[in-house]
């Protein structure tokens with residue numbers, strides 16, 4: 096599966112495109128099962144981070160296992176076969192190759208969970224603000240594992256705003272969590288992107304986006320795999336601790352990320 100010309104053009108114009116049915120039901124089920132094993136502690140998260148919902152006391156959480164907000168780290172794809180299969184998924188890699196060329200590295204792998212009732216918002220941000228990488232055009236692929244709707248925290252984007260460049264961000268509660276400091280748009284300028292399990296959103300790293308809290312009684316789980324060109328370089332002297340990479344397709348180049 097590569098992108099059609101129409102999908103390619105939508106990505107260039109709007110900064111995103113949703114492609115339906117990229118993952119099969121079985122592939123979605125395998126990822127959900129694996130995430131559940133980590134949430135319940137049946138498997139130990141080794142080589143990647145786990146973050147809990149900040150305002151939820153795990154003792155009060157009535158879901159299955161811990162109130163995990165996210166698992167994050169390229170180590171997920173390196174250490175775990177199910178997440179590794181997602182990172183190298185032919186449909187995803189072919190589509191990203193159309194956007195980024197044949198030499199690709201994985202920049203990010205994450206399980207994004209919004210537990211029912213307690214899943215918190217992810218405020219407006221651009222993914223590029225987290226990653227000092229040149230050129231600033233990496234692609235985030237957000238794959239729905241549940242039906243995602245405005246009610247349980249689906250992705251919301253500002254179409255076309257990726258052309259405004261990198262905006263200033265300020266730190267939130269965690270020093271690793273940031274949000275756009277000043278902006279000339281708000282929630283009313285966003286387009287909500289409801290998605291079915293297995294659908295994938297391909298998103299430009301400069302596209303401002305946010306997700307609302309999950310006020311529903313249904314989980315909203317998703318996976319993120321983000322890719323950059325293997326010729327990308329760091330645009331700072333210090334590589335931030337959370338930046339890692341894994342070769343996915345084509346060649347790797349000396350002196351590059």
Ligand SMILES: O=C(O)CCC(=O)C(=O)O
Pocket residue numbers: 207208209217222248304305306317319
């Ligand atoms: O899945 C979510 O709720 C938001 C994820 C997101 O925007 C991110 O981690 O960059």
